[in-house]
Amino acid sequence: MRNIWKYILILPGLAGLLLFMVIPLTGTIASTFWENGRFTVNGYLEYMQDPYFLNILWVTLRTSLITTLVCSILGFPTAYFISKTQPRVKMLLLLLSIFPLLTSPVVRSFSWMVILGESGLLNNLLTFLGIAGPLDLLYTQSAVTIGLIHLFLPLSIITLVGVMDNISEDVTQAAESLGARRSTIFWQILLPLSIPGLLTGSILVFVGSFTAYTTPALLGGRERVISTFLYQNAMTLNDWQLASIVATIMIVVSFTVIGLMNWAADKIAVKGGKLSG
Amino acid sequence: MANRILLTTFTTLVFIFLLGPLAIIAAASFGEASVLQFPPDNWSLKWYANIFEVKGFLDTFKTSMIVSFAGNVFALLLGLPAAYALSRFTFKGKAGLQTFFISPVLIPGIVLGFSLLRYIIVTFNLPIYAALFIGHTIIMLPFIVRVISSNLASFDFSIEEAAISLGASRIGTFFRIVLPNIRAGILAGILIAFLESFNNVDLSVFMTGPGVSTLPIQMLTYVENYFDPTIAALSVLLMLLTAVLMFAIERLLGLSYFTKN
Numbered sequence: 001m002r003n004i005w006k007y008i009l010i011l012p013g014l015a016g017l018l019l020f021m022v023i024p025l026t027g028t029i030a031s032t033f034w035e036n037g038r039f040t041v042n043g044y045l046e047y048m049q050d051p052y053f054l055n056i057l058w059v060t061l062r063t064s065l066i067t068t069l070v071c072s073i074l075g076f077p078t079a080y081f082i083s084k085t086q087p088r089v090k091m092l093l094l095l096l097s098i099f100p101l102l103t104s105p106v107v108r109s110f111s112w113m114v115i116l117g118e119s120g121l122l123n124n125l126l127t128f129l130g131i132a133g134p135l136d137l138l139y140t141q142s143a144v145t146i147g148l149i150h151l152f153l154p155l156s157i158i159t160l161v162g163v164m165d166n167i168s169e170d171v172t173q174a175a176e177s178l179g180a181r182r183s184t185i186f187w188q189i190l191l192p193l194s195i196p197g198l199l200t201g202s203i204l205v206f207v208g209s210f211t212a213y214t215t216p217a218l219l220g221g222r223e224r225v226i227s228t229f230l231y232q233n234a235m236t237l238n239d240w241q242l243a244s245i246v247a248t249i250m251i252v253v254s255f256t257v258i259g260l261m262n263w264a265a266d267k268i269a270v271k272g273g274k275l276s277g
Numbered sequence: 278m279a280n281r282i283l284l285t286t287f288t289t290l291v292f293i294f295l296l297g298p299l300a301i302i303a304a305a306s307f308g309e310a311s312v313l314q315f316p317p318d319n320w321s322l323k324w325y326a327n328i329f330e331v332k333g334f335l336d337t338f339k340t341s342m343i344v345s346f347a348g349n350v351f352a353l354l355l356g357l358p359a360a361y362a363l364s365r366f367t368f369k370g371k372a373g374l375q376t377f378f379i380s381p382v383l384i385p386g387i388v389l390g391f392s393l394l395r396y397i398i399v400t401f402n403l404p405i406y407a408a409l410f411i412g413h414t415i416i417m418l419p420f421i422v423r424v425i426s427s428n429l430a431s432f433d434f435s436i437e438e439a440a441i442s443l444g445a446s447r448i449g450t451f452f453r454i455v456l457p458n459i460r461a462g463i464l465a466g467i468l469i470a471f472l473e474s475f476n477n478v479d480l481s482v483f484m485t486g487p488g489v490s491t492l493p494i495q496m497l498t499y500v501e502n503y504f505d506p507t508i509a510a511l512s513v514l515l516m517l518l519t520a521v522l523m524f525a526i527e528r529l530l531g532l533s534y535f536t537k538n
Contacts, residue, residue: 005447009362013355013378013418020411021381021389024396028388074291081288093292094532095523100295101535102519104476106493107512110500111298114305114313114509121301121315153295162536182280211385214478214493218500227387231482234391244395247388254385 029251032244043245053229057249059141060225064209067148071205072198074149075156080190082157083164094161101154109218112147113138116219139221147215152205159204163197164190199265206261207254226250299516306509313506324506328514331507336488337495340409344491345474348413349421349467355414356421357463361455363422364429378422381415386479389415394483405486412480417470424469424534428462465529468522 032043047053082093100108115121116137123134137143167190175185213227220228226246234243301315306324308317328334356378362368363375381389390412397408432455440450456463481491490498500508526534 006362006366006368009358010374013359013422014374016355016418017377017381017415020393020397020415021384024392025384025389027396027400028392074294077284078288078291081284091532093288094536095527096292096296098532098535099520099523100299102472102476102523103299104493104512104515104519105478106476106496106500107302107515108298110496110508110512111302113500113504114302114315115298117313117504119312119314124315150295150298153291157291158535165536207383207385211387211479213387213482214497217497227385227479230387230391234394234483240395243391247391250385250388254383258383 025251028244029248032241032248043241047242047245056224056226056229059223060210060227061253063141063145063148063225064206066145067152067209068202068206070145070149071153071156072202074153075160075201076194076198079157079160079164080186082161094158097154097157097161100150101158105151105212105214106218108151109147109215112143112150112219116143116146138219141220141223143219143221144216144225147219148209148212151212151215152208155204155208156201159201160194160197163194163200167193195268196265199261199268203258203261206257210253210257211250302509302512303516306506306513308506308509311505313504313509324510325514327505327507328511331499333490333495333499334492334511337490337492340489341475341492344409344413345471348410348417348474349470351410351414352417352421352470353463353467356418356466357425360422360425360429361451364426364432365434375426379419382419386416386477387482390480390483393480398484405484405489409481409484409489409491412484413474413477416477416480417474420470420473421466424466424530425459425462427534428459432458461529465526465534468526468529472519472522 033039033041035042082090082097085093113120117123118134118136118138120138122137126132127134171189171193172185175189180188211227213231216225216228217231224232226249230243230246230250233239233246305313305315305317307320307322308314309319309321309323310317359378363371363378368374393408393412393415397403397411398405436458437450437454440454441447445453476493477491478493478497481494482497485491485494496508496511
């Protein structure tokens with residue numbers, strides 16, 4: 001009796017996901033390998049030699065990498081501060097990190113249009129101080145990178161606070177009682193033990209930046225990134241074949257990064273376990 | 278000590294970077310001029326009134342609300358039984374099933390949106406509205422399943438066993454014993470999923486058509502054509518909504534939901 005129940009209970013959700021996620025995605029991916037009823041990889045060969053497309057791929061990867069690095073560099077010390085501070089301040093800072101995370105990405109990207117625009121805050125400041133005339137800051141890849149860092153930094157911070165909170169006080173106290181200095185504790189204990197979490201956070205930020213649409217759509221210029229290129233082909237140019245190829249590449253890159261980083265995090269977690277045990 | 282000051286300064290600067298831009302649009306929304314300014318020369322509330330003058334905003338707000346609410350109901354109907362079964366029973370490949378139910382968050386939204394467009398609207402010739410409902414249900418499902426599952430993880434199923442052994446029916450027990458105990462998780466799941474759907478761009482951007490669009494897509498279109506403080510005013514209202522929902526989620530789940538990985 002129970003056996004039937006448990007399957008009946010998961011069946012609707014399972015069917016929903018199969019019908020409206022797995023089948024549509026499989027359809028998109030499969031369509032890129034079939035032409036006139038035959039298996040082919042010509043679509044991929046063609047675009048892998050197209051400098052325009054390769055440039056889009058490269059720009060998107062570079063932007064995602066910079067975003068991930070900057071988020072880690074800014075996020076790590078901030079998370080360290082939050083995890084070590086007194087409970088009331090910690091609560092406040094966590095709420096202030098979660099708030100932007102829950103706020104609409106349209107609102108958050110728009111805020112950078114106000115700052116970076118031709119008569120925006122930054123340009124007004126630069127002209128007022130006589131440093132430079134109005135600069136073309138908005139609608140550039142740099143604007144996209146700033147917008148993405150702003151978008152994903154809270155995610156970095158929150159993931160890292162979670163990891164640092166999990167590092168046992170016993171370990172750091174043991175080190176302290178044996179005479180280790182604060183800086184030694186940070187570099188020798190906290191940093192190595194945080195690396196798996198740093199990698200988890202990096203996966204989220206990298207894949208998120210690689211596939212983000214709203215920020216490049218609002219802040220980006222002529223130069224496209226892969227998500228806006230997919231949208232343009234699907235909706236403006238009606239080239240669904242190319243859009244499907246781009247979609248497949250996005251899935252492959254995302255899943256490769258997730259797989260690689262998870263594998264690396266596991267490896268390091270084992271070492272970290274040995275270190276503390 | 279010097280390190281301490283350095284770290285405090287660093288953290289302060291990071292939070293200025295995170296929240297400053299949001300504060301700037303809030304200030305700019307009260308400007309009088311028809312071009313966004315910061316700081317504004319004169320102050321006015323007229324752009325708040327203008328939100329309600331632009332017909333597109335009210336219409337798409339309604340669409341967004343309907344899609345997020347109806348999608349939430351569907352996601353709950355699919356997700357609650359699944360979360361319960363996955364927490365309560367043992368399955369072959371249970372971990373795999375749990376990952377599968379969370380997997381929509383791993384699929385790039387823009388890819389899922391395009392695939393659903395191809396599949397639902399073109400292959401099945403369904404109206405755009407149907408695609409919006411279905412797509413939003415799919416993206417809300419993992420949040421519902423995850424939050425309810427983590428709530429069920431701390432539920433003591435022996436209470437349920439006790440009720441059944443005393444003669445209560447399985448279904449009666451679920452509604453009278455299990456459900457009341459995971460109320461907070463269900464409510465929080467609904468709110469988190471709502472925010473996820475209400476703010477969605479990646480999926481909805483493919484599912485607009487004559488007379489059908491969601492609020493975030495309408496905002497994107499507006500920003501491309503106008504640069505007056507209307508969007509800033511609307512942003513402030515959306516931030517207020519977000520803040521209210523955030524405090525509600527914090528009350529229901531605590532902040533640990535966000536920090537645990």
